[in-house]
Amino acid sequence: MTAKIIDGKLIAAQERDELSQKIAADESEDMPVLAVVLVGNNDASRIYVRNKKKAAAEVGIGCEVLEFAESIGENALLEVIDELNDNPHINGIIVQLPLPSHINSLRVLSKIRPDKDVDGFNPYNAGLLACREPEAIVSATPRGILKLLETTGIKLVGKHVVIIGRSNIVGRPVAMLLLNQDCTVSITHSKTENLPEIVYQADIVVAACGQPKLVKKDWIKDGAVVIDVGINRVDGKLCGDVDFDDVLEKASFVTPVPGGVGPMTVAMLLKNTYEAFQKQRLNGNVHKCSCGKNGCHCEHR
Numbered sequence: 001m002t003a004k005i006i007d008g009k010l011i012a013a014q015e016r017d018e019l020s021q022k023i024a025a026d027e028s029e030d031m032p033v034l035a036v037v038l039v040g041n042n043d044a045s046r047i048y049v050r051n052k053k054k055a056a057a058e059v060g061i062g063c064e065v066l067e068f069a070e071s072i073g074e075n076a077l078l079e080v081i082d083e084l085n086d087n088p089h090i091n092g093i094i095v096q097l098p099l100p101s102h103i104n105s106l107r108v109l110s111k112i113r114p115d116k117d118v119d120g121f122n123p124y125n126a127g128l129l130a131c132r133e134p135e136a137i138v139s140a141t142p143r144g145i146l147k148l149l150e151t152t153g154i155k156l157v158g159k160h161v162v163i164i165g166r167s168n169i170v171g172r173p174v175a176m177l178l179l180n181q182d183c184t185v186s187i188t189h190s191k192t193e194n195l196p197e198i199v200y201q202a203d204i205v206v207a208a209c210g211q212p213k214l215v216k217k218d219w220i221k222d223g224a225v226v227i228d229v230g231i232n233r234v235d236g237k238l239c240g241d242v243d244f245d246d247v248l249e250k251a252s253f254v255t256p257v258p259g260g261v262g263p264m265t266v267a268m269l270l271k272n273t274y275e276a277f278q279k280q281r282l283n284g285n286v287h288k289c290s291c292g293k294n295g296c297h298c299e300h301r
């Protein structure tokens with residue numbers, strides 16, 4: 001078998017086109033606006049943020065990048081988030097990860113108003129997803145992966161998905177999302193014993209472990225679908241967590257790196273931002289807290 005290549009670049013372009021048409025047809029005088037908080041000088045983060053900003057402009061979403069020195073304190077960053085939460089012109093807020101080690105990322109992500117949390121990293125949204133609540137904002141990479149799987153035409157119900165990696169950004173949310181699609185989900189990680197044998201049981205493999213070309217053809221059952229979330233640079237060249245050339249002869253479908261999951265993450269972030277904008281417009285962009293006070297600063301958010 002020679003695998004079909006899932007063209008994430010093309011599918012993401014179609015998603016962005018669709019979004020761009022919706023935004024152009026939207027009669028609102030306001031434009032959706034995404035705020036991106038970038039801390040420090042991580043080269044990869046800078047490239048990702050530049051790509052997000054460019055893609056946002058192309059579909060008609062405003063994007064404000066707020067840059068801060070590596071030395072910014074956690075409290076100062078929390079204040080920045082609070083200001084963005086309260087700014088009615090901002091519809092989506094993301095904090096580019098990783099943050100410097102002196103900052104507690106979870107505390108910062110928890111501060112983002114759930115209805116502006118377009119990365120879906122606030123534990124509130126992660127919790128809604130885990131509870132199968134359709135109102136959850138689902139983080140962009142898992143949402144993009146689901147879209148890629150849907151384009152293959154394979155039926156997801158009952159399929160065994162093996163996820164390699166248990167991160168808050170990919171492994172955990174993609175597990176919840178695919179569980180909600182009635183897949184049978186196994187999450188594996190760096191301490192998992194007999195990893196190749198477990199992966200061999202998969203109908204769908206999602207590799208998100210940050211280990212260049214870890215997944216080899218003899219780990220893959222004939223006809224399995226392989227989704228590669230990895231972005232690694234080896235000898236100046238990008239590669240994923242899957243040995244792409246190797247698995248081509250075993251898989252039915254495989255995503256390339258670059259041009260697979262990466263472009264979908266950006267497209268889905270923009271989609272989340274537009275959907276957040278629409279919802280906020282319906283709700284008057286006023287955070288309604290469970291304490292009953294609009295725009296409150298309490299801990300109920």
Ligand code: GUN
Pocket residue numbers: 094095096097098119140141169265
């Ligand atoms: N760092 C790596 N991936 C992501 C992502 O999807 N969103 C954010 N905010 N940071 C990241």
